[in-house]
Amino acid sequence: MAVPAAASVRDPGRYRPPALTGLTDLLDRPARARPQAPALITGADRARVSYRALDELADAVAARLTAAGLRPGDAVGLVSANTVEFVAALLGAARAGLVVAPVDPALPEPRMTAGLEALGVRAVLLGPTAGGTPPAAVGPGVPAWTLRVDLSPAGTATASLGTGAGAPADAGGAAGELTAQDALVLFTAGTTDRAKMVPLTHGAVAASVRGVCAVYELGPDDATVAAMPFFHGHGLFAALLSTLASGGCVLLPARGRFSAHTFWDDMRAAGATWFTAVPTIHEILLDRAATDLTDLAGPPVPALRFLRSSSAPLNTATQRALERTLGAPLLSAYGMTESAHQATSEPLPQHGPLKHGSVGRPAGVELRVLDPDGKPCPPGGEGEVWVHGPTVARGYLGNPGETAYGFVDGWFRTGDLGALDEDGHLFLTGRLKNVIIRGGEKVSPEHIEDVLAGCPGVAEAAVFAVPDATYGQRVGAAVVLSPAEGPGSEAPGAEEVRRYCRGRLAPFEVPDRIRIVTSLPHTAKGGLDRAAVDLQYAQDPVWPGLT
Structure with a gap:
């Protein structure tokens, strides 16, 4: 179109x-x-x-x-x-x-x-x-x-x-x-x-x-x-x-x-x-x-x-x-x-x-x-x-x-x-080079990041491919939490974030691996620096709280 x-x-x-x-x-x-x-x-x-x-x-x-x-x-x-x-x-x-x-x-x-x-x-x-x-x-x-x-x-x-x-x-x-x-x-x-x-x-x-x-x-x-x-x-x-x-x-x-x-x-x-x-x-x-x-x-x-x-x-x-x-x-x-x-x-x-x-x-x-x-x-x-x-x-x-x-x-x-809708409005869904292939299924990191951003207690998230011998790639996520908003507030852990995703994503889209981090790298324009994210997290063999 x-x-x-x-x-x-x-x-x-x-x-x-x-x-x-x-x-x-x-x-x-x-x-x-x-x-x-x-x-x-x-x-x-x-x-x-x-x-x-x-x-x-x-x-x-x-x-x-x-x-x-x-x-x-x-x-x-x-x-x-x-x-x-x-x-x-x-x-x-x-x-x-x-x-x-x-x-x-x-x-x-x-x-x-x-x-x-x-x-x-x-x-x-x-x-x-x-x-x-x-x-x-x-x-x-x-x-x-x-x-x-x-x-x-x-x-x-x-x-x-x-x-x-x-x-x-x-x-x-x-x-x-x-x-x-x-x-x-x-x-x-x-x-x-x-x-x-x-x-x-x-x-x-x-x-x-x-x-x-x-x-x-x-x-x-x-x-x-x-x-x-x-x-x-x-x-x-x-x-x-x-x-x-x-x-x-x-x-x-x-x-x-x-x-x-x-x-x-x-x-x-x-x-x-x-x-x-x-x-x-x-x-x-x-x-x-x-x-x-x-x-x-x-x-x-x-x-x-x-x-x-x-x-x-x-x-x-x-x-x-x-x-x-x-x-x-x-x-x-x-x-x-x-x-x-x-x-x-x-x-x-x-x-x-x-x-x-x-x-x-x-x-x-x-x-x-x-x-x-x-x-x-x-x-x-x-x-x-x-x-x-x-x-x-x-x-x-x-x-x-x-x-x-x-x-x-x-x-x-x-x-x-x-995708363009009937009125000609453009909806962006991701980047060709960012697509994750998990067991033959195509996964959009940007879509998962948007879902993660709606999770209570999550301030920002980066999703990336993690090499895997069985599936070819698995879905990884680095998540920055929001500051606690008051007495008794408790930040979510990796499993709480994953549970939130299960109700909103297809099973193959739910992050296999989640790491809670203090910050994410950004480019000079303010966008997520995916190359730096991949270098810092995707290749890291140590993943706490893995499934």
Whole structure:
């Protein structure tokens, strides 16, 4: 079953997304129409940066990069927390015609160096890190230039670029595959030395931004707090670029990263109307809501139009609890680096029904769900999700084998399993590569994790395959328990958790092995790090409380 892009387009007379061609003209409309309006609120003192100041800052950075010897088409790395320096470097580099590759500042040197060398960047732009310490070294031969932005009380902004570390390096690596249309190279989730490099054109950036703005009808009256890092598509496209293109305001938290301690105060300071985050952050905010929302001094938190969740599956119980607590709909979205982030989303309530458990309908792309023989699945039938549209990348840099497998006739094979209902809403059921084969039966770890998350006393769970001589694989689970909620409260043990599962899962799906753990590893985006889970638990021969 395929769902066309037209299925997600609302009446164009009611809302028009911003007109832009890419990163270079992202600020053009708001800088002309509302030059004094705040584009950013940044730092511990919450300094305001107007659209005019940000526009001039981007021009200044572009001039400095050109003067340093960089030329259109060159690739540069960008290593920074969510600060004004990141925004200025990104937009300034784009205006200089450069292709920008944002990188996680927390990566250790070998991983950071491997990714940047594989791409072949000519320089690395450094901004502040969340911890206030310099980022890891980026390897010999590639100059690292520190960008600093100074903000005056009058609202002016000046940029300085420390190019004393050397002239641009010779181009190499996969940079030779870049085109004049490319704007970004994003690394897929995971460790950068193993991550794939995804080139995204200015056209893909523009299509992604317009799609996000259209679904949520973002405009000049909207504001948000940047809870997600900008070196991944979620924070970059949904929070930063879409807000700036629509003329809204983004608050960049102190130290350039999410803090549960200051989040609601930041939301109030920004006059925020929405925010987007991964389920891990939503869980944290929900756990702290009773205290945080009552302890705020001063005016209450502003009314929210909606909340947004993406990058990992959101537990339905958490979604409903947050909606009750904050009095706003929580809209689930689905996307990937290869589609410039958003591919589907639940609509605003006034534009269609919300189906809990769904990630919504296509947003500017086409979807199809295919069975193992490549045939479209009927409504409700499970298969692999394929995506096609203007946001989809052309392939991976320096990886022809993965490109040939993952990109077919303009369609991207996501590797995700899902089903489309009669209304075109997508329900994700797992990952092809995560499926556990237990005695010939196919088991979805994600489905079992969702059931485990509903068990009283369970905060989080990871399900994985355990090698077994008899069944080939058995089902293992690592479970994090919630804090006790009062006198007499008793956390469940492995057998209690298993008993809960028996009433809700098929016999072959019930975890054979359960371990109670204190925490689970997560990726930089906040999703479950399945590779680390497998390394820590699936291969561990010692399992307490086994059946």
